[in-house]
Amino acid sequence: MKSILIVEDDITYGMMLKTWLSKKGFQVASVSSIARAQKHLETEGADLILSDLRLPDKDGIDLLKWLVTQGMSIPLIMMTSYADIQSAVQAMKLGASDYVAKPVNPDELLKKIGEAMKQPSVSPKQAVCSEKGNNTRPQASGGTSSPSSSDYLEGESDAAKQLYNYVKLVAPTTMSVLINGASGTGKEYVAHRIHQLSKRAGQAFVAIDCGSIPKELAASEFFGHVKGSFTGALTDKTGAFVAANGGTIFLDEIGNLSYEVQIQLLRALQERKIRPVGSNKEITVDIRLVSATNEDLEQAIEKGTFRQDLFHRINEFTLRMPELKDRREDILLFANFFLDQANRELDKQLIGFDDAASKALLEYHWPGNLRQMKNIVRRATLLAQGKLITPNELSELHEPIHTHIGLPLRNEETEKQQIIEALRQTGNNKSRAAQLLGIDRKTLYNKLKLYNIEN
The missing domain is CATH 1.10.10.60 (Homeodomain-like)
Structure with a gap:
């Protein structure tokens, strides 16, 4: 039986966690201070530590440092409020396995406990040393992330949780999904996540940027063409619909399609058949359609630039992407996440943002959303001279x-x-x-x- 040590000064909350985890099959002990935690670990040991960040005598980071001096490679999950997320991320960089926001979501906690116990034992000392070399460091993982945690972070805000709850509901269905949101909010990730959680996950996911396709080539991009069908068609081409057969096709910025191409697309969706340009042969296709736009398509219908029948075909279920300014709890999560990416890309070892920089990130209105933040953090990482990013490296937030x-x-x-x-x-x-x-x-x-x- 795996043993867990809970370090929590709220006795009632600690007992609640202890009772719940005991029912899940763990041997659980609970203490209310760092000193008692150290004594328990010296005498009883533990397979995992679940520690609050703020404690009466010291804090969870002090416990991590003590584990270093003792050479104990025990996975530790930090419990923290949103206000302390910056400290929790720094704790991860000292060797914490993960962190969860309070009040703790039981299912999320159980999942993270399972993941932490499966990970190879890496001592906090090794994790600290890895910042000085080129090894991969532990990553912040607020919220449920994609299978590849280096690609995206979903967030902990109410808006993010509601969005991904909808994603989980619609993904297993056959419904066509329209993702509506401002530029830079992560629409393509959501489309890919729908595919990953669908019954088509083992098949292809093909993304098409409708905004970058010249209208005269759109039919070829979607349906393919045969050699010699038009000037420049030097070989046969497989279109996106055939490439995605059995899987999911993602049409980004679908509002940019010309009216003529909209007619062709509607026919393909209705009949589930396509004809490559220059061919007399029809090909049956089976695709799940996910589309995205930052336009108001209903307004485009009124102007006569978007077909109403196509709109209803692609819009069986709508997901609305929240803007970053409406996800305040996620701002520092994403900033640290992008910092980790930039560290790897630029071969740097920054550990976070100072208090003034964190305040500037939280107060900024982020018109460019996640894409803008990623670019700003990457630039700041390149410019930073110390271990922390300061407001000096975030001058773009004030221009x-x-x-x-x-x-x-x-x-x-x-x-x-x-x-x-x-x-x-x-x-x-x-x-x-x-x-x-x-x-x-x-x-x-x-x-x-x-x-x-x-x-």
Whole structure:
């Protein structure tokens, strides 16, 4: 029987956890201070420690440091409030296996206990040393993350929990899902998560960026073509629908599709058959459709730029992505998560953000959402000279938002002229023009369509 030591000064809460874990088959002891925890570990030992961060005599980080001096490689899960998440992340970097936010979700705690006990024993001392070398360090894992924790973090906020509860509900069904949300909120991750949790998880997941496909090539991208069917068709091409057969196809920024392509897409979805460009042969396909947009498609229907029948076909279930500014509890979680990624990419060993930097991150309004945060944290990681990121490396959080060509976006006509000028300066290179304007490529394509700028 595996043994767990609970270190919690709230006696009632500690006893509740002890009773619940005992019913789950663990041998559980509970103490209310670091000193008593140390004595218990010296005499009784434990297979896992579940410790509160704040305790009367010392804190959970002091217990981790003591484990280092004793050479004890016992997995430790830190319990913490949202206000102490920054400290909990630093505790992980000292060797804690994981952390959970209080009040603890029982199912989540049980899962993390199981994961911690399965992990190879790594002492806190080894974890600290790994920061000085090139080894992979423990990762923050607030919330339920994807199978590859290095790719994404889902978060602990109420908005995030509601979103991923909906994802878990709709994923096993056959319903077409429309993901609606601002640019940079993580729509493609959600689409991929739906696929991973579906009955099609073992089949292909094919993502198409509808905003980057020239309208004359869209049919070829979706349905494929045969050699010689048009100028430049030098070989046969397999389209996305055939590549995704049996699996999931993700159409990102579906609102950018031309009206003609919308008609072709609707037919393929209704009949579950496609015909490659230049071919007389129809191919039966079986795909699950997930779409995403940052546009108001109902408004586009009123304008006549999006088909109502296609909208109802793709919109059997809608997921709305929360913006980062509405997920305050997740801001520091994501900041530390992106810091871990940047450390690996840039071969740095920063351990976190100082108090002033953390405050700046929390107070910023994040118009570019997660994508903007990732870029800002990556830049700050590169610039930082010490072990902590300071406000000096986060200067972008204090600068007014202007386009890179020097003019603020005042109104539609001004914005249109700025886009035309950026395209002129870059020789009509869309990616470079988007960089010059300080926007992402998908947003640029949306603007080109909105202002009827030839592309």
